[in-house]
Amino acid sequence: MDRRRLLIIPYALWLLGLLAAPFTLILIASFAQKDDLGLLHYGLHFDSYAQLFDPLYFQIFLRTLLMATLHSVLTLLVAYPAAFFLSRLPRKEAAFYLTLLLVPFWTNYLIRLLAFMDVLRLQPFGIEWTFQFHGILAAMLYNYLPFAVLPLYSALEKVPSSVIEAAQDLGASRRKVLTKVLWPMTRRPVTATFLLVFIPALGEFLIPVLVGGGQNFYLGSFLQQQFLTFRNWPLGSAAISLLVLLAILMLLFSGKALAEEEEMAT
Amino acid sequence: MKALKIYFWALLAFLWAPLFVVLVKGSTLTAFEKLLHNSEVIQAFRSSLVLAAATAVISTVLGLATAFALPAFPPRLRRIFTGSLLLPLVLPEIAFGIAYLVWYQQLGLAPGWFTLLLSHFAFTFCFVVLVLKTSVAKIDHSLSDSARDLGAGSWGVFRHALLPQLMPGIVAGAMMAFSLSLDDFLITFFVKGIDQLTLPVKIYSMMHLRLGPEIYALSVVLFAISLISVIFTQLWYATSHRSRP
């Protein structure tokens, strides 16, 4: 046997002890029942799952889905040109600009967010941002931008300038270059980046609560509330279990679809 | 291209604006004075640094091991392993925090430094592996092959042929683990014992009142250090280049 396989032991321990175990606890909790005092009675109760299909909770989920989708699309749209710009620069220059991009993230997340809110309160462009949906999107963009730029840069860097130049020599407009050259070559990383930015956004609660001013309920704050305020662990656990299921499905589906496309292309 | 440059600078302005707010609020004498007198903030900062450094080291070492192990498995298993590493990105932190605490209780572990470190390792490990995976995949095996041909043992091969190639990835992974740990609030809040106070927890507790100027002063200090080290390495790199024959 390849001795390198032994090195997988830390991963195996992590998987069992720090991922499977906690998640199993959540799964077990989702089938439990809560009494008035908040104590759990274990068993196989489907109450919490049934509760989730309440149109109210579904509404919360859909709203979160909408916010996450808009946010992800926006972030990708903003990050792609920036990543492209960086990819056309010589390595050293790109590293410099990348560092500039990352410098603001050398401060603590909470401080950064509160400082960003201070800026939002100045009402840039003459509109109100706090307590508004677009404010939430702006803050999400602010927070997730490097997560989008880095993988896209890494992918776009692999696209040789010669390919783009060749297309342009053949008379392709800039739009054509984008759709016929860049997009096919970077479709996979873009999808991966989309998921990287989309899935965590589903569980985000700090930004919608602080920036949005608690106007609406998003999945993140709903979970927060179920776990902490109402101590309804079965319900919160059920929501998380479904969220995980959704994420797994998305990962499987996107992995499969991309693999299929690669097969078709060859 | 010119247009893209302007676009990029506009983006930088967007990202830097809040940073300026922090720098302005934190660069006053009163802010620094308060910082030096606030032993709790300083202690929290210290704890966070040590915890983050320990997390980075452990996650990177074990992550490297995992990254080496992955290619030794058939592609399907590899995909499953990699997929599982993506799962923690999906779960809301609050779920982890609570689940970890309950799990540790079942194991008989009291909340303390060990549970805290364990939890920080847990959620940074996956990120590090994902980063190192690509580094390991890019390795030029000719170097290690020739090293082995020349009679180097496994450790020699690792140290002289593989490690230099992996350095960028290792540093990137370690930095990622370091900053994730430094910034974590929610998981820390649940799994820590009363003896542990980290910076994010301290900041969160101050949020209701008013974020004292000492926190901004601390941010200025952190920022200054990062800035100085970047400038320092730029200069070092420039001079070292000149000295090459």
Place this chain on the structure above:
Amino acid sequence: MVRNLASLSTLACFLLLSACTKAPEASTSAAPAAAPAELRIFTWSEYFDDEFLRAFSERNNIKVKADYFSNNEEMLAKLQLLGKDSGYDLILPSDYMVRTLVEMNMLQPLDKAKLPVLAEFEAEALNPDYDPGLKFSVPLAVGATGIAVNTKLLPKLSGVKELRWTEILENPAYRGKITMLDDPKEVLQVVLIIQGKKITTATEADVKEAFAYLKQHKGQIKGFPSETRPVVEADECGICMIYSGDALSVAKEKKEIHFVLPSEGATIWTDNLAIPTNARNVDGAYKFVNDLLAEAGAKSFTQRTGYRTANKKARASLPKEITENRVIYPTLEDRKKMSFLVHRKDLAALIDREWALLKSQ
């Protein structure tokens, strides 16, 4: 490559700094005669500042360690998760939370013999509904939930001493200028008061009616911010539901902020000192309570936080500007219209749902 070296050196600098900052602590700890016992408290952020804790630590040779929470439910969740051996010697639950904790057997009964400070307390504070006879808790801070009015945003309200919730929630002039607390109990209490009901006797129908009213007027409300202070400070609300102490604290810097008690009535609440069942340093806990709430301690507490205590000697010796401040010491008339929050187990699920519905609208 540059980036990586930069990162490495940053890491190195961080570690160096961590080593450097060890210095201050080493110099301040002079070796005490005996190893100090520890007192571990779980509390709200605003009540104890470092100075007070340090002074208490030195005076009594006890090392005080504090952990913080931002709301009662957070505290309860953590305590529940930690189980009987939470490691805390003293916690600060609010009134209704004391009752819940007692029902869950998480508090130990107090030995009145060890609490001489209670002799200095007002009579009416000694027998609250949520803890008759103060068997398990000692009130520390007494406050109210009212309204902060921003006269810069709403100049018409300058100098106003009375304000009605119905006026606020129904007058289109205030549309989009109101913020309320992100707390279903508090918000529900407001409407129940408006509709002449009490939380202690409310029925399911009452709760539904209350939330229906809120949904009807939701357009008036700008939001339910989780942190009221920054919102008030940033002039984001003209009429802001707020805790009395917070309002006073903001008003110190912002002259346009005035605290008003709504005419229909308001919530009165207390934050209380209680000892968990398996506390290790029970003696230390009693010492802390006595120290904190003795005349001198109570006085400085009120002056610092803007919340009154139940200590009548402290009240007697506080300056007039505090004792005559209606925000800190409301009149008898005010207090007649105030009511405590109550956790209604039977209505909890309904309130949860209605609150989510209200916010999802």
